[in-house]
Amino acid sequence: MSTRSPTPVFLDTLRHVETPEGIELSLRVAGPVARVLAWSMDSLIRYGALWVLLMVLAMLGEGGMGLWLIALFLTEWFYPALFEVYAGGATPGKKALGLKVIHANGTPVDWPGALIRNLLRAVDFLPLLYGFGLVAMLCNRNFQRLGDLAAGTMVIYRDPAAAMPQLPPGRALPPPFPLNTAEQQLLIDFAERSTTLNPERQAELADLLARQTGLYGVAGVERLCAHARWLAGEPT
Amino acid sequence: MPLETIAAELRRRNAWEATDLGMVMVRQWLGSIYAAWFTVALPLFMLLHLVCWGHWWLAPWLMWWLKPLLDRPPLYILSYALFGDPPDRRQFWRALPGLLLRRQAFAALTWRRLDVARSFTLPVTQLEGLAGKVRRQRLRDLSYPSRGAAIWLTVVGLHLEIALDFALIALVWMLTPDFIALEFFDLLDDSSQWGQLWLNVVGFCGLSLVEPFYVAAGFTLYLNRRAWLEAWDLELGFRKMAARLAPAGRVAAGLAMLALGLGLLMIPLENFAAEAPSRSNPPPPAIEESLMNPLCEQRRVREVELAQAGSSIKQALAETLKEPELHVCQVQERWRWRDDNSTESPPRSPPDPRPGQWFAATIELLLWLAVGLFIAVAGWWLWRRTPRAFTRARQRAAQSGPRLVQGRNEITIPPDAGLGDTAWRLWTEGQPREALRLLYQGSLAGLAAQHGLPVRSSATEDDCLRLAVAQLANPELLGFLRRLTRAWQAIAYAHRIPDEADARSLCLEWPRHFAAAGALPA
Incomplete structure (x- = not known):
């Protein structure tokens, strides 16, 4: 104690x-x-x-x-x-x-x-x-x-077989800041799991990176998802 | 709850993995968790035995019933320790009454006592402090799919507790010495008061071993569920990312780009190795290691190329590469411990071969000496042990002839012609035994000396007689020997004194058979 x-x-x-x-x-x-x-x-x-x-x-x-x-x-x-x-x-x-x-x-x-x-x-x-x-x-x-x-x-x-990320549809944007592998994975994870989170929690999380994206709330969420789509290889 | 201070990795785990994290947590804070556990559980255990005096079978059942309260102190410690703030003794004691008496303690002991996912719902009650409808709603949100795992956890915990009880009893039974006649089932006997107390103590040990782990596993199930639902791992990751990207903004980003660029520049080094370094560029003597290490060689070639390149950015890069922090080429030629961060190099003087040779020569000499010693000892041992040694000793003894005689004493009187008279004198003096001994010993000595009979010291009287019968052809002498042997045996072993007439004739006859040899050894 x-x-x-x-x-x-x-x-x-x-x-x-x-x-x-x-x-x-x-x-x-x-x-x-x-x-x-x-x-x-x-x-x-x-x-x-x-x-x-x-x-x-x-x-x-x-x-x-x-x-x-x-x-x-x-x-x-x-x-x-x-x-x-x-x-x-x-x-x-x-x-x-x-x-x-x-x-x-x-x-x-x-x-x-x-x-x-x-x-x-x-x-x-x-x-x-x-x-x-x-x-x-x-x-x-x-x-x-x-x-x-x-x-x-x-x-x-046992590790489950890795599946292709299923991202919500939308446009893809390259991130304006450099990201290491873990961070790229993190953004893709966020986009993938955003559907399972309620909108408030999504916004809360996206706001943590507001200074980097310059966007708050739903717009921030959408922007992060766009970066994730770009990282996952979708065309801009 | 500051998520950054959490002391566990918030991966998304499956339910079983989550329980494993609980085990790791107990192991990490074992001391404080068990201190909290025993602070409550041990006094309670004793108190229940006092209260149930005379009905000790009741104590374990009450203990079991009160488990939900016992779970709370360990969870309190765990929840604070996990967020980097392990409570000290004072905080714990201050929190204890609230833990045990409030926070729906009554409900936990009555209608919620048989909740099979107890470990999982406890954090909601104790840590979130929810009650009533809100609590129910919260549990409904959290439950799937962790509730199933929590139920399995209870089942497994219950079985492990029982298994450990039996294991403990078996261990005691195995370690009981044989002279205490104790059967295994004696240890399960609860018919006496002491038997009941013993079983209660065993049960308490099993409970104490399992319960903190059970609580921790339930807690981590709850944490894992929340981490899934609220994306705790994402939050932590984003916070770290923001902290990394925030401080210098664009400058940091620029530096990162530069780092990336450097990284990309390092990649083609492999290709340069294939091209073989051009001989036109003599190596700068400053970089000594390059002579030893092909990697350093590649790097040196790369630096020189960059320095001689036309563009200013490449020259700037070359300058940067010369910075000591980027000077990654390092040749280490000694072993060192992994944890040892000291970089000073050991003295590198070439080792003198002579001490080694001396050492080797000494060892070799010692080895040869050891071999010689071994052979000598082995030979001596063999010589000592072989029967040959005995035979030689026997031969030596046999050569001394008369010394080899029957009886306890050696011949004290020389077996000469007067031996018969001496024997008769002894007889008349009332020493028939001595007289016959003298006669018999004298006869054996005579047999050995005159007739060459190999009488052994181990031979019995009958052996001697048989030997004589086999080797001598003189019936008169044999008859004499027979009579003498019988007389001697009679007096020596049966204490029967022969007739005086027989003794007299033996004494008189003796010189006739043996005294002919004046050659008897004196």
């Missing part, structure tokens, strides 16, 4: 990875809530499938039970690893929640990584019901559980 942090903090859930080509990737690491839900969904799928299998194999008597036990063993240990390696880093549950597993350096997860992180579930499960795994996840900057730490993997949110 008494700690006034001397340096301003800036919290985020991104992990930045630089590729050998010098490109910086921002990966959105995924925390406990989404992962617990994904795990629950996977468990439902897994045990549902095993239950159906049990119904079928039970008709074969003892041999069928043996087969079922083998299936139980295989799904218990290899279901997540198999999907993580061959289905783009995501089990069905993870896919539903928009998650996927990658190496901490941003590369796709491979067999050793997937096997280690999934075999070590046994450790994360200790002392019971993923107690250690949860605490490790909450303590770790990248929400890695112990298996993730051992395998050098982490779980991130």
Whole structure:
């Protein structure tokens, strides 16, 4: 209660990875809530499938039970690893929640990584019901559980496919001031999202740049949208 | 609420990502959030046990019922800390009564207690201070789609809390030593008062672990929803943009254009590398690094070209490029830590090879010495351990002949012809045991010395007899040995004294068999 942090903090859930080509990737690491839900969904799928299998194999008597036990063993240990390696880093549950597993350096997860992180579930499960795994996840900057730490993997949110910006129609004007990439993106974002904001809020935002555009209110909004259209490549 | 001071990135996140931000926030301000939590929760926990004395099963249920109030202090800390103004102790204590008793505390504990999206609606009540119709309208505006995520958050939080309770119990059970006979299910037993108290403490720990995270995650869900609806990210971005563009107006814009121009000029450097620098322009000796670094070389060529170009703007550019701030070529030939910003170069004198060689030679010598020592030790060890060593020792002992005898004592009296008389004297003196020992030992010594019988120190009397039977062909001697051995065994092990007549005959016969050798070693 008494700690006034001397340096301003800036919290985020991104992990930045630089590729050998010098490109910086921002990966959105995924925390406990989404992962617990994904795990629950996977468990439902897994045990549902095993239950159906049990119904079928039970008709074969003892041999069928043996087969079922083998299936139980295989799904218990290899279901997540198999999907993580061959289905783009995501089990069905993870896919539903928009998650996927990658190496901490941003590369796709491979067999050793997937096997280690999934075999070590046994450790994360200790002392019971993923107690250690949860605490490790909450303590770790990248929400890695112990298996993730051992395998050098982490779980991130998949990026949705980028779509072309849908801007409200109108004329396009080049901006009178130079803009860096982030600012250009910001203007396009504004134009794109202006339809979801109420007019007062639109004007409020546009007024922040009134000194630069020289326009207030609705006119300012329209001007910023025109700049955005120009930046998005529409002809003047 | 000054948005510029917010201490978190206001990206547009999906709902799960928003909850993750809550986790990060708790981690950031862990100390103050947990201080606020325990300030209220711990006294309440104890108070409930006092109030429910004798009915401690009631305490956790009341604790659960009062959760909406417990959520408020952490949220208070979070909301201020997020905007760069973490409250100090005095502010917190002043705000506490209002947090716990007002702000629709009654409603929160009664008809809103079972609200499954509690964490999400709490900020609207506590931070925006809305009530009644306005609050309902506000919630309706905010709800979709974050309310669904908030409900899931409650479900997950509930399950995690229960899971952590079990994990804690299992941990205690695992760490209990074996000599305390404790079954896992003993730890779940709430039939006794103490069992109930133990379970309550476990439940309180689980609650304390999860609840602040739950509150923070709900808060960030709410923040994220507002950031979407009110375009907070756009507002922040526009403010920054305006601040950047504002101060010098056109001048700044001009400078930016210049920077852009410089940037564009830097791009063709790659092409210049392909053209190969023209030899007609000797490098200015001042730029030393250029000899080492191809990038610097390109840059130097570019500068020279610019300086020799006709147009004045290019010459101006060349001047600008010579400014120290733009002198980006730098060759570093030592490793340094990433955080180390010191730029002074280390002493660059070429290293003297001799110390290295000396060092290497010393190490090599030491290694060879170690190898020699190892071989010596290994050889000594082998020599010590092989059976050969034993056999040699045995041979040495065997060569000394008479020293190798049966019994505890070595022969103290030389086995000469008078041994029989000596033995008889001992017998008559009332020492039959000593007499027979003397006879027997003398016989063994005689066998070893005269007949070359390899009697081992480990051999029993019967072994000796068998050896004699195998090696000697004298039936008379063998008969004597048999009688002597039986007599000796009888007195030595059974304490049966032989007849005097037998003893007498043995003593008398002994010299006949062994004393023939005056060659017996003395």
